[in-house]
Amino acid sequence: MSRALVLETFGALPRLVERPIPEPRPGHTLVRLSAAAVTHLDLNVVDGRFGILPDLPAVPGTAGAGTVLASDTHPEGSLVQLRGKALGLRRDGCWAEHALVPDAAVEAVPAGTDPALACSYFSPVGTAWAAVHPVAAVLPGERVLVTGAAGAVGALTVQLAARAGAEVVGVVGRPAKLAHVPPPAKAVSAAELSPEAVGGPIDVLIDTVGGPVLRDALRLVRPRGRAALVGYTAGREFTVDLADFLLADVSLRTVNLMSRAAEVAGDVRRLLAELTAGELTLPIERYALDDLAEAVERLRTGEAVGRVTLDLG
Template identity: 45%
Template sequence: MKAVRISGFGIAPVLDELPEPQPRAGRSLVRMAAATVGHIDRTVWSGAFFAHPPLPYIPGVEAAGTVVASDRHAPGQRVWLRGSGLGTTENGTWCELIDAPDEALGLLPDGLDMALGAAFFSPCTSAWVALHEIAGLRAGERVLVTGATGAVGSMTVQLARETGAVVFARAEEAAGQPVDLLVDTVGGPMLEAALPHVAPGGRAVLVGYTAGNLLPLNIAHFLQRDVALLPLNMFRRDAAGRAAVPSLLARLSDGRLKLEVKRFPLGEAASALEWITQRGHRGRAVLVP
């Protein structure tokens, strides 16, 4: 089978020909239809993630496809894949035939585009957990979202509106009125500039740090303003994210939620890894066989 492999941290991925994996107890074989290229894959590739598969490895933490062999699912079943070490502690999804722990599989609704099935998990569950598990968003609250053009940001905007919140993608739009909740997906100076727009007693969920990973903290101001800084860690919140998947997939299937996806051939993983770092790109990247 064809598989993308990484031989060292930061070294460009290459397309290899590898032997097909064989069925094993506790594992499922899935014919890949689309495999996501996301920021987490870049972090693992850079060597900066807290874990990584043994080198050389097949990257990819998410995908969608059809079951070839599994003790849990019938052949032909459409599934999404994510978690249980896929692409972080063991080989991942950027290959024609994925060898995954049974626990990594979930069912995809009939008719849902496979590329969307590969790409939905991180932005949809992150936005949902940020708003509902961490922030406890209520109808009528005012919400500011930074990075609202991004995958997580745009999904946060959609889900917050669905809950009846009043949502702003830029602080200036809030017309001088403070917000109850900030969801920051950008970090660095963007987060620093957005925080003063949160009302005293409000909360800020910290999701990403593309623009910088440091935040100066004046402790006196922090105590006086009493804004709760709440981290999102989707690896720790995996169970809450997975629990939300069926209803998120239902809303993606009927178009109530929208997420853009850009396809790259499997052999162009390096281009996809580069594309997701470009300012102004829209949606998520997936590799297709």
Template identity: 35%
Template sequence: MRAWQALAQGEPEKVLSLAEIPVPEPGPGQMLVRVRAAALNFPDVLLCRGDYQIRPELPFTPGVELCGEVTAVGDGVDPGRVGSRVIGNPVLPHGALADFTLMHTAEAFDAPESLDDAEAAALHIAYQTAWFALHRRAGLKPGETVLVHAAAGGVGSATVQLAKAAGARVIGVVGGPEKAQVARELGADLVVDRTTEDFVGAVKEATGGRGADVVFDPVGGAAFAGSTKCIAFEGRIVVVGFAGGTVPAPPLNHALVKNYSILGLHWGLYKLRDPASIVAAHEELCALADQGVVKPLISERVGLERAPEALAALGAGSTTGRVAVLLG
């Protein structure tokens, strides 16, 4: 089968090589899945660079999210799952940028019929992250104001849709006019282009000086620092990642004086600590997708041969929504 393999650590377009390798064999509790679409994620870039919390031995195949068809099962797995269309995370080092991969049966979820392969592949990580950030960590209430950084990106676009679905008012922060248009089309009530506008002042003006009740921050750095200046009384800042490259030092004295909370979210921990909550969130997300309330924004669909190029664009921050690699 075809598979992109990282032969060293570095930028994806420099370290990935397309190879012919054997189809993996599913072990106990595993399924062999023919990949139909892989949704690219920033962790795929970090995996190639060697900067992710998981560091598979070289060579490995990146691609942490997919939609595919079960073709065989290992011991202990219901044979009735063969032929089913599933989404979820593959078992590294057998990532999704290949014709076939392996999935643990507990981490493979039925794909919603209302979404095509690319859209279904993109429903898992970003939407689960947004769901847990808004509902599990921040306890979002209808009518509250949510400030979403990188609102036109993969996880940001999911957060905009889910916050609107929950009855919130959404202020999206983006970098550039193209991304601003994308955020508006996603449903953001107010969009701030950080390259030409001060988002702190815009949030204060839009909320009558109150500030945002919830901040979704996958960026860190200046985004986090500015958020502390426009957070509401009893507001909640959910720290999801540091795509901006700078890990901020939280001003805890400021959090005390202004009475706001700083909340961390490591979605992957729920797989270990509370897997039932991931299943419940998946059911909610599928219901919203079937109702047409949420739909992953797929900005580009590329063939397998263009995967390194697409990962490079993602790593450079030049993509909007999600980029999907189609194999099926």
């Protein structure tokens, strides 16, 4: 038998159940999961508030890592990460001790990698890379403002923008998070956002927070500057005066990791080695399978620092 978190009703938390280990079948890989990520995307699915949703009952979890038990394609006993192919969206995902997934959703990771890191890194690193490079095209010497700068995506965006040669200012909502903005960024509280606080005009805004924070931060970008929108934890909507928006002349671009995953995958894999070596940092919070409610609460309230993961043994 195998334990799994099963979502029975959108808007309620999944229930921990015992069920048979899935039977191997061609084209699929059976994995004993060691860790699974708990992300805002997963919470949107649990809430029934995403454009792609599973038929219920279903196991959520869009990313995981574990050991191959049976597969025609992947070596048994190898450490792998699971993501993509609609895992946790249209088909059962990774919030379970065992998962049977399409072979194409399985990717090898170097032996010895921390499974919590293996299941956590791709989305924030890929999103941060896409935001800094293909989308916002940050140049050396530019001044970059990152909101949610102590969050998983935000903290990596700060580090990658600084590596691209930018001068980075990181914005946080909770004063307690000021200390979690990675160096060398200057850390600023969202309540004090002003041209003076951020040290003058901004060339590029990378916003991971949305809502009113996006509205306020956009005002700090210079004419002909760029803004890249990544997330909407602080609100799915904001209103804009179109006359003022045209006058400000800031181009608003979107970051969509799903559409850019293949484009950034090579760079993201390369950066995993740097995360393992501690040259890039991504804090990880770890929770037991029966502590899902606490993990979800930490993420929903914005109190979590870095990635939230389930330890699956």
